[in-house]
Amino acid sequence: MSKIGFIGLGIMGRPMAGHLLDAGHEIITVEHGSAIPRELADKGARVAANPKAVAEQAEVVITMVPDTPDVELVLFGENGVVEGLKPGTLVIDMSSIAPIATQGFAKRIHEAGGEYVDAPVSGGEGGAINAALTIMVGATQEGFERARPILEVMGKTITHIGGHGAGQTCKVANQIVVALTIEAVAEGLLFASKAGADVAKVRESLLGGLAQSKILDVHGERMIKRTFDPGFKIKLHQKDLNLALEGARSLNLALPGTANAQQLFQACVAHGGENWDHAGILRALEALADHEVGS
Structure with a gap:
């Protein structure tokens, strides 16, 4: 030991x-x-x-x-x-x-x-x-x-x-995928809710198909139950996406989805949400839609 x-x-x-x-x-x-x-x-x-x-x-x-x-x-x-x-x-x-x-x-x-x-x-x-x-x-x-x-x-x-730094490079890639997947889940549930569907049943159905993911499972449930205590704080995910976007600039690489997710996180921060769980990205989309999931 x-x-x-x-x-x-x-x-x-x-x-x-x-x-x-x-x-x-x-x-x-x-x-x-x-x-x-x-x-x-x-x-x-x-x-x-x-x-x-x-x-x-x-x-x-x-x-x-x-x-x-x-x-x-x-x-x-x-x-x-x-x-x-x-x-x-x-x-x-x-x-x-x-x-x-x-x-x-x-x-x-x-x-x-x-x-x-x-x-x-x-x-x-x-x-x-x-x-x-x-x-x-x-x-x-x-x-x-x-x-x-x-x-x-x-x-x-x-x-x-x-070698040294490769673990961190992988983590930045991970955070890009996680952010965009959380945003995708939030948009899907928001669309279903605004159209009048039962979002809990929509999530249950999606978990059985190609859209299945751990994020749909865990963060989709957070969104439906509106439990935004962290988890993983928005301000920390913002930090990780900053690393991604700074790295992209140095590589002469465009990451438009990452930039969009970062703006949605920033909208959450503007509403006092820097310490919300990153599933709280839903709230920024709800504000744009003037609709709350499940309402």
Whole structure:
């Protein structure tokens, strides 16, 4: 069993760290303005003063924070991980951040004597709670083999995509597909509702045909029941689509569907919805239609 530093105990990180504790690993973390979750403390999670102190005690350091600047601050800021890094320490970033920045982070960790793995996840809060995440890995072959036993505690589908940054590239692609599929489900249910059909029965029927998807299953139900507590927050999906659109510009690539989904998310934010679940994209479409699904 390993001594694992786990930094980032939010909606996703909390259950992920819990699975590692249940598997017999030690967890060292840091407090961010509030005490660590009681369920983790009861299982033996310990607190260090800062990321440097975490790294000094850990064989593996996992980061699960919101955005690229957050990862950079944790790893390379004052009292950051790199200051306490021991030779051979495995650093696994499971956040969803910029692929090019990831390549730079990997280089800096390597130069400091560590091994870097980017391993962003898909599956949302439910996947984290059920240890059923899909994990997309960018690493050397050695880094992947070292990280795999730890990742297997938290996920079911673990794929070595390629070198450093490849995991993050895959995650950006994932977020494009997810956003456009959520938008498609919302448009389909809105159309059915406006036409006078029973949207619950429409969803039930669609789940038996070619339109079937996990998003239609999970987020379609959210839309019908109007349960927009996250889940996965709109502001975080916006961040991921920004990465997609910035990357598209650098590649001289057009992503019109992605740009449209981003505008609908922005409309939600304009109505106070930055912390809604991303299924809340329905609300932007409802405002355009002057019709609420199920009404």
